[in-house]
């Protein structure tokens with residue numbers, strides 16, 4: 813399975829994340845680090861991800877996101893984008909965006925409090941949607 817690993821860090825120690833890193837994985841193997849072109853394409857993704865406040869102090873890497881798409885019907889257009897917010901190897905919480913009729917628009921957003929502000933609401937769903945959209949753009953679909 814391919815996934816994009818996203819790691820936010822608070823390197824300046826100000827109590828909020830200031831750095832986002834991206835790595836491409838196949839199963840548990842690191843395939844490659846993000847290139848400058850990838851970073852350019854992931855700019856809006858990174859901005860939204862920083863708002864999720866799922867980050868590490870200093871240069872820690874325990875907390876991260878694994879995002880991937882699923883296309884069980886193999887029709888060339890992904891049905892589901894899944895977001896797994898990890899604490900090390902453990903999934904701390906999850907979200908998903910589903911395009912049920914393959915028209916490129918997500919009908920269903922499953923999410924809890926992804927931005928960690930203590931409330932699960934519309935803002936969380938809009939963040940999940942934005943991350944899923946930006947991720948699919950990177951995939952070139």
Ligand SMILES: [Ca+2]
Nearest residue numbers: 912913915917
């Ligand atoms: Ca749809």
Ligand SMILES: [Ca+2]
Nearest residue numbers: 925929931936
């Ligand atoms: Ca929230």
